[in-house]
Amino acid sequence: xxxxxxxxxxxxxxxxxxxxxxxxxxxxxxxxxxxxxxxxxxxxxxxxxxxxxxxxxxxxxxxxxxxxxxxxxxxxxxxxxxxxxxxxxxxxxxxxxxxxxxxxxxxxxxxxxxxxxxxxxxxxxxxxxxxxxxxxxxxxxxxxxxxxxxxxxxxxxxxxxxxxxxxxxxxxxxxxxxxxxxxxxxxxxxxxxxxxxxxxxxxxxxxxxxxxxxxxxxxxxxxxxxxxxxxxxxxxxxxxxxxxxxxxxxxxxxxxxxxxxxxxxxxxxxxxxxxxxxxxxxxxxxxxxxxxxxxxxxxxxxxxxxxxxxxxxxxxxxxxxxxxxxxxxxxxxxxxxxxxxxxxxxxxxxxxxxxxxxxxxxxxxxxxxxxxxxxxxxxxxxxxxxxxxxxxxxxxxxxxxxxxxxxxxxxxxxxxxxxxxxxxxxxxxxxxxxxxxx
Numbered sequence: 044x045x046x047x048x049x050x051x052x053x054x055x056x057x058x059x060x061x062x063x064x065x066x067x068x069x070x071x072x073x074x075x076x077x078x079x080x081x082x083x084x085x086x087x088x089x090x091x092x093x094x095x096x097x098x099x100x101x102x103x104x105x106x107x108x109x110x111x112x113x114x115x116x117x118x119x120x121x122x123x124x125x126x127x128x129x130x131x132x133x134x135x136x137x138x139x140x141x142x143x144x145x146x147x148x149x150x151x152x153x154x155x156x157x158x159x160x161x162x163x164x165x166x167x168x169x170x171x172x173x174x175x176x177x178x179x180x181x182x183x184x185x186x187x188x189x190x191x192x193x194x195x196x197x198x199x200x201x202x203x204x205x206x207x208x209x210x211x212x213x214x215x216x217x218x219x220x221x222x223x224x225x226x227x228x229x230x231x232x233x234x235x236x237x238x239x240x241x242x243x244x245x246x247x248x249x250x251x252x253x254x255x256x257x258x259x260x261x262x263x264x265x266x267x268x269x270x271x272x273x274x275x276x277x278x279x280x281x282x283x284x285x286x287x288x289x290x291x292x293x294x295x296x297x298x299x300x301x302x303x304x305x306x307x308x309x310x311x312x313x314x315x316x317x318x319x320x321x322x323x324x325x326x327x328x329x330x331x332x333x334x335x336x337x338x339x340x341x342x343x344x345x346x347x348x349x350x351x352x353x354x355x356x357x358x359x360x361x362x363x364x365x366x367x368x369x370x371x372x373x374x375x376x377x378x379x380x381x382x383x384x385x386x387x388x389x390x391x392x393x394x395x396x397x398x399x400x401x402x403x404x405x406x407x408x409x410x411x412x413x414x415x416x417x418x419x420x421x422x423x424x425x426x427x428x429x430x431x432x433x434x435x436x437x438x439x440x441x442x443x444x445x446x447x448x449x450x451x452x453x454x455x456x457x458x459x460x461x462x463x464x465x466x467x468x469x470x471x472x473x474x475x476x477x478x479x480x481x
Contacts, residue, residue, distance in 0.1 A: 052158030053165045054367055059384035059436075059473075060374050064167075066381075066475045067198055067366060068149055071169050074194040075147040080171050083146045085128040091118040094127055103154045105164075121153040125170045126343075126361055130350035133174055133357050142357075143175040143183070149366075161337045161368045170343075172361030174350065179358040181293060184325040184345050185300045191329075191341060191362050192305045199379050199477035200369065202332040203341065206267075206312035207297055210322050210344070212277070212290025213313070216263055219284035220256040226320060228252070232264050233316035236338070264314035271298040273311040290324075297325055323347040327362055331369065340369050382474040383436025386415045388466050389448070390432040391441045393422040401443045408461035409441075414471065416441075438470050 049055075056064055072082070094104050105121040122128045125148050133140065149169045158164060171190065173183045188205055195203040213232070217225040231246040240261055247257045259280060266276050274291050294311060301309035317326040324345030331340050343362035350357040373379040389409055391402045402418045409416040419428045425442070432440050433451050440449045441459070448464060449456040 052156075052163045054163055054371060056370075056374065057384070059381045060370070062381040062384070062386070062473050063374065063379055063475055064366070064370055066473075067370065068167075068169065070197050071149065071194050071364070071366075072147070074190065074197060075171055078145075078190050080145045080147040080190075083129070083132065083148045084150060085122070085125070085132050085148070087121055087151070088119045089122050089128055089131065091120045093131060094120050094123065103156050105153045105155050123152055123154045125150060125152060125168055125363065126172070126346075126349070129170070129172060129361075130357075130359075133350045133359075134352055137176075137355070137357065143173050143179065145171070145173050147171045161340075161365075161371060163367055163371070166365065166367035169364040169366050170361055172359050174357045174359035176355060176357060179345075179347075179360065181296070181324075183360050184293070185297050187343075187360050187362055188297070188309060188327050189301065189304050191364065192308045194364075195308075195341075199475050200331065200373065201334065201378070201477070203308065203329050204332060205309045205327055205329045205341070206315050207294065207309060207325060207327050208311070208313050208315040209290035209294040209297075209325050210317075211286050211324060212294060213263070213316060215284040215287030215290055216277075216280075216282055217260060219282045219287060220259045221252060222250065222256070222260075224250070228260060229316045232260065232314055235264055235314050266313040267310060268298075269307065269310045270302055271295040271311070273298070273313065277313070293325060317342065317344050321346045321349045323358075325360070331372075334372055337368065337372055340365050377478055379475065379477050381436075382476070383438070385417075385435050385437065386473060387417045387435070387437045388414055388470050388472075389416045389439040389441055390428070390437045391416060391418045391443060392425060392428045393419045394444045395422045398443075402441075405441055405443045405461045409464075412465065414465065436473070439466055 088107060091104065091106065103123055107119045107121065129146065129148065133144070147170065149167065151165055152168050153165050155164060156162060171187065173179070173187065188207065192203065192205060213229060214225040217228040222228045227250050228247060231243050235243050244257055244261065247260060259282060262280060263277065266273050268276070274295050277291055298309065298311055315326055315328045317328070322344040326344035327342055328339040329341035331337060341362060341364045345360040347358040348356055350359065391406045393399050393402045406416045406418050419431065429440055429451065438451055440451060442449065446458060446460065447456050448459040
């Protein structure tokens with residue numbers, strides 16, 4: 044068989060890298076569950092018409108085709124995010140859910156786009172959302188980003204800074220300066236970092252906005268503050284609108300909470316637009332310090348009408364972390380590493396094949412007490428068995444013949460009882476660390 048050619052855009056981590064990914068996912072689960080979020084998993088496929096409700100993504104959907112199509116199979120695609128499937132899930136299961144409903148969801152998603160640094164065709168996202176029936180209290184827009192920032196603080200990542208804006212603020216401002224369709228202006232402003240102000244200016248001119256109005260829109264987009272002082276700068280632009288005022292007040296509440304609960308980790312950034320149509324309130328985009336060129340690695344916002352059956356509406360607010368996006372960069376640069384490539388803490392040596400059962404008994408005794416253990420694959424010379432453990436990062440080797448255990452890092456060897464001995468707590472699982480640049 045010829046050597047297979049890797050498929051670009053479908054990351055497959057090495058064992059040590061997978062340990063890092065599992066550590067990240069386990070940490071997110073732990074933090075989310077501490078805050079009362081329940082785990083969900085939804086199906087991988089959705090009707091195409093439901094997927095296309097999100098906005099300008101029709102070229103990104105992986106459409107499913109079957110050689111022998113069956114009834115109901117037409118018009119299905121792989122989900123490209125977890126928000127649209129969640130909205131559908133809420134509508135279908137509303138009678139079984141207690142509101143406000145808090146969920147987290149960690150799953151693969153698929154997008155048919157050109158693979159590049161930080162962009163994949165198959166990748167893992169980790170979402171949290173809160174939805175309610177008919178109305179959703181504003182404080183969830185304050186609380187949700189702080190939960191995510193708390194999770195980031197427990198991960199071996201560079202500092203994360205969340206940039207926030209409010210769609211009411213932006214839409215009210217654009218409407219007040221003469222935009223007939225504020226959503227068109229939002230989508231143009233959302234491209235500022237990608238195409239630059241001059242190209243955005245040209246796009247805005249095509250909408251019929253005056254040069255003065257365009258200057259005002261770009262002036263608004265330049266406002267960035269680490270606290271609620273952005274409000275004075277917005278008002279200083281001289282634009283007045285009730286929706287604008289409501290958005291300013293809401294964003295002030297978010298910033299005021301962050302100053303005390305996550306200082307330096309959340310900033311007002313009025314160019315953040317989130318070009319998707321369904322956002323209606325606070326919107327979030329997060330950059331990783333030192334890797335700003337990667338763009339947003341965590342985003343989301345408030346949505347009021349994404350889940351509605353015509354009689355009842357389920358407004359929500361959610362934030363999604365691009366797990367593969369973050370790890371792809373950090374693993375590639377060696378910025379985050381695992382202390383070993385296997386979960387094993389102890390390798391039990393084998394004196395000879397006839398006495399392998401003795402080594403198996405030691406391993407079982409250690410495993411019963413929660414110590415990850417494996418038995419050497421062959422009864423080679425002890426030096427070779429030790430090198431086998433060392434290459435894989437296993438910190439301890441057990442010699443059943445004389446009931447001793449050896450620390451491969453220090454070389455120290457001590458007598459031990461498999462029914463009582465326990466390695467240091469930090470050795471029970473691989474240690475995940477952020478490698479600081481030299």
